[in-house]
Amino acid sequence: MPAAEGMAGLAKGLAILEHFGQARPSLTISEAAELTGLSRAVARRCLLTLVEVGYLTHDGRYFAPTPRLLRLGDAYVESTALPQLAEPHLAAVRENVQESASLAVLQNDDALFIARSEARRIVNTGVRVGAAVPAYASATGHVLLAGLTEADLEVYLARCTPQPRTPKTPRTAAEIRDRVHRAREERAAFTDEELEYGLRSLAVPVLDSRNHVVAAMSVSATAARISMSRMRKDFLPILHEQADLLGRKL
Amino acid sequence: MPAAEGMAGLAKGLAILEHFGQARPSLTISEAAELTGLSRAVARRCLLTLVEVGYLTHDGRYFAPTPRLLRLGDAYVESTALPQLAEPHLAAVRENVQESASLAVLQNDDALFIARSEARRIVNTGVRVGAAVPAYASATGHVLLAGLTEADLEVYLARCTPQPRTPKTPRTAAEIRDRVHRAREERAAFTDEELEYGLRSLAVPVLDSRNHVVAAMSVSATAARISMSRMRKDFLPILHEQADLLGRKL
DNA sequence: GCTAATGTGTTCGATAATCGAACGACGATC
DNA sequence: GATCGTCGTTCGATTATCGAACACATTAGC
Structure with missing residues (x-):
């Protein structure tokens, strides 16, 4: 129930939509109810309405997302210049380093990817637009957290419960704080198989005219192909260059 | 009000979300009410709830979309393989032809873009993922409409009210029908400055294992740089090749 | 500068949309 | 065939939601 005056049905329907994803490409009424804590009758009404307005399809038992959901995401993209x-x-980064390049912003405790340019490779890395990864486990996230005030960082660390993704994932608030401080000092962050096995990432901040971190620009590559020293020596200058050029437009 | 049992508040809130876009990057309560036909009190409740669940921001007067909306779009992407x-x-098309390549599906009467690979160019063409263009005015749309049964095509033509975007945009049902029939015969469609000045496009169908048109793959370029004959001679084979390879995976 | 008109956001008693316990249908198990 | 568990649906009761009225701010006219 919204704390302020609101529209409870809208909140319930969106809560259901948020549960669709790779782990659950389709849901039944009972599954939707269970995941959201709603009754089956409420879940049913929400799902039927989502079908009616075109965001879900229904085969008689399962409900699944439609491409129309991309329109909602595009509402954000069309509304903002970044x-x-x-x-x-x-695209320039991608051409220069021959790896995928991405842009992300901090959204709650995640790095949320809002733009991407994919390299043509058999094995591709990087995260899709619209996907989110935990800030503590990614170079992108370290750069974004580095843009917080010290007070906000401590608030984040207080509520953060790291789930190790690989043996290298930072596990404690102290480790995360150290990584974020290093990202702040170096104006860049590297991760090496902390988010996922075999994945190396490099991220730099995009600063606006008031020197605020508005996004993180990153490159990622497989560990098998690109060394950490190559990333630092060859990729970092290019990423900084393009991030700075972008920052000048903001 | 939903025809079946549903959740009216959810439909109202989504109706408001759908009005954000390039023309309206932010909305007041009164603007949201006016655009959707809802009362200001209802619009206000919806907007407050959308802020509460994180999909809009509020500066005291204006409401604007947040990147979190991309998560909803990603629910679709994660739920389907295409x-x-x-x-x-x-990416292969982009590398071969040095122009942007896209994939779209038919969504109501529009071609809705669900994937894209952008060429690195100063002047870029093509449509963003999540954006939609009228089917009658685009090569992509002609190819998608070509995948309809004749009966469904006539239903579409009956309700379609073409809005000319350039002097070359098809204006009548007969013209559109003819273009769709040609797309069906040639298994490809070309448009030349019909959607937008200076824009040329080429699209081919992606067929699944049951020979159904599940998507259209397209390339677009500026008319100043690429001739129609070059598109037909050099781009078409590459597009067909990649569309066929994709089709074999479905 | 004053007044009136208009536009915007907010409120709260009345209304109807929504709720969920109970029910019916179906499949699994014995 | 009987029983049990799960799932989707129903409808009288409840409360979330509605919108007319209001308060406040802004704009237009004199």
Whole structure:
């Protein structure tokens, strides 16, 4: 129930939508109810309405998302300049380093990817637009957290419960704080198989005219192909260059 | 009000979300009410709830979308294989023709873009993932409409009210029908400055194992740089090749 | 500068949308 | 065939939601 005056049905329907994903490409009424804590009757009403307005399909038992959901995401992209301004810079990074390049912002405790330029490779890395990864476990996240005030960082660390993704994932608040401080000092962050096995990432901040971190621009590659020293020596200058160029447009 | 039992508040809130976009990057309570036909009190409750669940921000007067909306779009992408399977093929097209390549599906009467690979160019063409263009005015749309049964095509033509975007946009049902029939015969469609000035497009169908048109793969370029004959001679084979390879995975 | 008109956001008693316990249908198990 | 568990649906009761009225701010006219 919303604390302020609101529209409870809207909150319930969106809560159901948020449970669709790779782990659950489709849901039954009972599954939706169980995941959201709603009764089956409420879940049913929400799902039927989502079908009616075109965001879900229904085969008689299972409900699944439709492409129309992309329109909602596009509402954000059309409403703000950053993803579109970033596109040529991400393409430039991709061309120069021959790896995928991405842009992300801090959303709650995650790095949420808002633009991406994918390299043509058999094994591709990086995260899709619209996907989110925990801030503590990614170079992108370290850079974004580095843009917080010290007080906000401590608030984040207080509520953060790290789930190790690999043996290298930072596990304690002290480790995360140290990584974020290093990202702040170096104006860049590297991760090496902390988010996922075989994945190396490099991220730098995108600063606006008031020197605020508005996004993180990153490159990722498989550990098998790209060494950490290559990332630092060859990729970092290019990423900084394009991030700075983008920052000048903000 | 939903025809079946549903959740009216959810439908109202989504109706408001759908009005954010390039033309309206932010909305007041009164604007949201006016655009959706809801009362200001209802619009206000919806907007407050959308802020509470994190999809809008509020500066005291204006409401604007947040990146979290991309998560909803990603629910679709994560739930279905097509956009991800298509990514390497779109990248291959982009590398071969040095222009942006896209994938779209038919959504109501529009071509809705679900994947894209952007060429690195100063002037870029093509449509963003999540964006939609009228089916009658695009090569992509002609190819998608070509996948309809004749009966469904006539239903579409009966309700379609073409809005000319350029002097070359098809204006009548007969013209559109003819273009769709040609797309069906040639298994490809070309448009030349029909959707937008200076824009040329080429699209081919992606067929699944049952020979159904599940998507359209397209390339677009500026008319100043690429001739129609070059598109037909050089781009078409590459697009067909990648569309066929993608189709074999479905 | 004053007044009136208009526009915007908010409130709260009345209304109807929504709730969920109970029910019916179906499949699994014995 | 009987029983049990699960799932989807129903409808009288409840409360979330509605919108007319209000308060406040802004704009237009004199």
